[in-house]
Amino acid sequence: MIDLFRRIAPIADELGALFAGHGHELAVVGGSVRDVFLGRIGNDLDLTTDARPERVLEIVGGWADSIWTIGIDFGTVGVRKGGWLLEITTYRSEAYDAKSRKPEVVYGDTLESDLARRDFAVNAMAVRLPGHEFVDPYGGLADLDAKVLRTPGTPEQSFEDDPLRMLRAARFASQLGFTVDPAAVAAMTAMAGRIEIVSAERIRDELDKMICGAGPREGLGLLVDTGLAAHVLPELPKLRLEIDEHHRHKDVYEHSLIVLEQAIAQEAAGPDRVLRWAALLHDIGKPKTRRYEEGGRVSFHHHEVVGAQMAKKRLTELRFPKDVVSDVARLVELHLRFHGYGTGEWTDSAVRRYVRDGGHLLDRLHKLTRADCTTRNRRKAQALSRTYDELEQRIARLADEEELAKMRPELDGNEIQEALGIGPGPVVGKAWKFLLDLRLDKGVLGKDAAREALLEWAREQGLTG
Known part of the structure; x- marks a missing residue:
């Protein structure tokens, strides 16, 4: 020493x-x-x-x-x-x-x-x-030396004095790779409800540190096993009951932990809290959307939309910053977008819309989408990986050709008003959206062609004589 x-x-x-x-x-x-x-x-x-x-x-x-x-x-x-x-x-x-x-x-x-x-x-x-x-x-x-977490006095008294210590046990298990003394685990299980007396901000800080630790699976598992998660992150233990539609995993809970680990493996510059939270919460909409189909199949239609709403609600209640809440919810909403285009050839229009929807989260969306592949079928996993490789290559090519990051209509608001002979108002917004969709579908046309298309649209809408 x-x-x-x-x-x-x-x-x-x-x-x-x-x-x-x-x-x-x-x-x-x-x-x-x-x-x-x-x-x-x-x-x-x-x-x-x-x-x-x-x-x-x-x-x-x-x-x-x-x-x-x-x-x-x-x-x-x-x-x-x-x-x-x-x-x-x-x-x-x-x-x-x-x-x-x-x-x-x-x-x-x-x-x-x-x-x-x-x-x-x-x-x-x-x-x-x-x-x-x-x-x-x-x-x-x-x-x-033993890599164990044990309270100085009795764990019951320690957790009674400050219930947040139960979450710290999970956090240190994540950060340090230590195990928690069985007596402390027993006390955490018996006293889990006591955590509700702690402020949302203090709970958020411990959960966030745990998620950003070296091994969040250990901490999360401890929270679920002791019943603490039911009080601070109730969406997580509910996933334990949901078998996914392909029967590839023990349950959606296990799948979510694997996705979290695979997302972490893709980090290049330290913990990415937005990516990690999105990976953990990406399937929390499944319990509410589970439907039994013919042939014994189970479906979870629109679970990404429901899950995004649930993630936003949970992170807001935990007092996370608004930008973190928004980014995590958006990633949850988008995490199936790649699969929505099937395995066939993507059109340039589909690629542009994917980039537009991903926005500043596109790199994280790449990582989350790749992490979400947990199939044990090696051939299928390799095929999905190749398809996504091709998508990223397409994005890179179109980005070079069309400046996808700056994607917007080829006419601005003033030019729209001039072309249509109108002043500011809701029609300008509708015209702007039409031109953006045109840009996404057709790529760069040039201002003259965009203006002609706008005038044709306006005639169809009955906006010009």
């Missing part, structure tokens, strides 16, 4: 000496200590102290490059010093009462009492500053 800690020691020791000089304790704590042992040292540190927040502000006032107090109501003062971001939190304990959605913060007086209220033993380790005394009263280092 000495070698691992050496990198952060200068800044930590400097700050520890500063606090000691003012008669206060300071320690590196929690995830920062855990990550040192995991070799994941970044430029941010979590620290804890016996000094109250107002006193922390006085101590760091002349030392820090900048200070922020957005978390001061919860005892946290943020500090930037050089390239380091430091969060200094007063020793504390926090708990919910039966009717509150926000934790009540109570300050503590000792490092040991602060560690006792931590979520898991691997996060209940500390290093006192500036002397580097390692403090591990709950066996966090042994748990780290």
Whole structure:
């Protein structure tokens, strides 16, 4: 540990000496200590102290490059010093009462009492500053070696104090690849309903971190198995009951997890939250649209449209940003569009419309469509892949020829008004849509041909003499 800690020691020791000089304790704590042992040292540190927040502000006032107090109501003062971001939190304990959605913060007086209220033993380790005394009263280092998540005290008391810790267990299982102690899993199962007291924003943050972790399948599986998903993401466990129309998978739930994993495998620059959420939720409309057909088949007609509405509703209730909600819902709506054109040759018009509909999500739509192929029939999978390869090649060719990304009518609003001899109004919008459809169907015609087509359309509509 000495070698691992050496990198952060200068800044930590400097700050520890500063606090000691003012008669206060300071320690590196929690995830920062855990990550040192995991070799994941970044430029941010979590620290804890016996000094109250107002006193922390006085101590760091002349030392820090900048200070922020957005978390001061919860005892946290943020500090930037050089390239380091430091969060200094007063020793504390926090708990919910039966009717509150926000934790009540109570300050503590000792490092040991602060560690006792931590979520898991691997996060209940500390290093006192500036002397580097390692403090591990709950066996966090042994748990780290065993890759297990165990609460410092009884899991029932821990989850009663802060129900969000049940979601953190799933999140850490995803991020770290750890298993959860059976006693904690049992408590999560028994206390799943307690999660409803937690605010949507805090639940969203944990779910999002889990989805963007290294192995979200493990975390999602834990949520479903314990019953927590029924309270925070109820659409997911409902998929377990739905057998897909080709009987290719155990259920749609398993299919969705495979699609998520296959989408992740296509990421090129780190976690893509929009792609991952769309992959997980792409089939959530199936339970509502299931129909039994002749011959024992099951259909899910228009499940993409229903699913898009459901995804929008769920993510909105979880307080996701509007752009994330819109993008995920749109991908869910479009995820079957490729299959709607069959396996035959795509017309240029169909390709243009596919690009237009995909818009700024086109690259993600490519990845989601490819990820959605989970058939075990290798020949069929290869045929689908080849067909999509051909589609992407067609898109690239037309993009070069016609600037598909800038696709719009060849006449703008002013030119439409001039050609038709009209002023602003709803007719201009109808004419614009006609010209856009013409552009999609025929490609680039040139302004003269577009104007002639517009005039012919106007005559058919009875808009000219």
